[in-house]
Amino acid sequence: MKIIMLGAPGAGKGTQADKICAKYDIPHISTGDIFRANIKNNTELGQKAKSYMDKGLLVPDELVVDLVVDRVKADDCAKGYVLDGFPRTIPQAEALDKALEASGEKVDFAINVEVPDENIINRMSGRRACVTCGATYHIVHIPTKVEGICDKCGSELILRDDDKPETVKKRLDVYHEQTQPLIDYYTEKGVLHEVDGTKDMEEVFGAIVNILGA
Ligand code: AP5
Ligand code: MG
Numbered sequence: 001m002k003i004i005m006l007g008a009p010g011a012g013k014g015t016q017a018d019k020i021c022a023k024y025d026i027p028h029i030s031t032g033d034i035f036r037a038n039i040k041n042n043t044e045l046g047q048k049a050k051s052y053m054d055k056g057l058l059v060p061d062e063l064v065v066d067l068v069v070d071r072v073k074a075d076d077c078a079k080g081y082v083l084d085g086f087p088r089t090i091p092q093a094e095a096l097d098k099a100l101e102a103s104g105e106k107v108d109f110a111i112n113v114e115v116p117d118e119n120i121i122n123r124m125s126g127r128r129a130c131v132t133c134g135a136t137y138h139i140v141h142i143p144t145k146v147e148g149i150c151d152k153c154g155s156e157l158i159l160r161d162d163d164k165p166e167t168v169k170k171r172l173d174v175y176h177e178q179t180q181p182l183i184d185y186y187t188e189k190g191v192l193h194e195v196d197g198t199k200d201m202e203e204v205f206g207a208i209v210n211i212l213g214a
Helices: 013-024 031-040 044-053 061-071 090-102 117-125 165-179 181-188 201-212
Strands: 002-006 028-030 081-084 109-114 127-130 136-138 192-196
Touching (some): 013 109, 028 031, 031 081, 061 090, 117 127
Antiparallel strands (some): 127 136
16 A cells, blocks of 8 residues: 655644554655654755755755655565655656556555645644654644653654744745645546545544545
8 A cells, every 4th residue: 555645734744644554554754754864863865955944945856756766665665655745746756656667556545634724834833743753743732741752752852943934834835836736646647535634633534544445
C-alpha cells in the first residue's frame, strides 16, 4: 500500500501519517522530518535545507528526489509506506512515478487532508514537535503527559523555527502555488481522495481508514 499525504502546512499530514503507519505497520517517510534530523546533526544536507526552510520556501527538487527514491527501495518499504511531505511539486511527482514504474509499481492512494488557511495559523502556534522521534503534539488538542516532553521517547519538544506566523503565511503561499497542482495530477491518475481535516483527529482518521480499507 503506497500512500501519499497531501495538504497544506499544518493540515495534519504528519499526525494522520503516524496513525496510518501504526495501524497498517508500514514506515512513515516524512521529508520534513528527514531535513530536521539533518539540521539537528549539522550535516551538509541539513545546512543547505535550513536556508530554504527558515524562509518558508521549498528545498530544491534535486536535494529531495534521490533521497526519497532511494528510501522507498529499502527493505522495510516492501509492504508499502506513507510519504508525508513528498511529492510537493509536479517534477517530484513525475520523478516518483517514473521510479515506481521502473519496477512495475504505482502510487495507490493520494489522500488530501483539507483545512482552510484560516485554521492553519492557529494550529501551528500550538504545535510542539519531537526532533528525535518525529512525534507531533498540540498544546491544546494533543497535549503531552508532561509539558514539553515527548510521550513516546522522553526527548524535549521544540517549537519549529518555521512555525512563526509570518513564515507560516509564506509556506501557505508556496503550498498554493507549487503543491496544490498535485491535487489535479493525482485526480487524473484516479487515486485522489479528500478528507475534511477540520474534524477531530480521530474522525479524520476514521475517514482515511474507510478509504484505505480495514
Ligand atoms: P514539512 O515538515 O513537511 O511541513 P509542512 O508540509 O509544512 O507540514 P507540517 O509538518 O507543518 O504540517 P502537517 O500537515 O504535518 O501537520 P501536523 O500533523 O504537524 O516540511 C517543512 C519544510 O521542509 C518545507 O517548508 C520545505 O522547506 C521542506 N520540505 C519538506 N519536504 C519537501 C519536499 N518534498 N520538497 C521541497 N521541500 C521540502 O499538524 C499540525 C498541528 O495541528 C499539530 O500541532 C497537530 O497536533 C495539530 N492537529 C493535527 N490534526 C488536528 C486535528 N484534526 N484537529 C486539531 N489539531 C490537529
Ligand atoms: Mg508534518
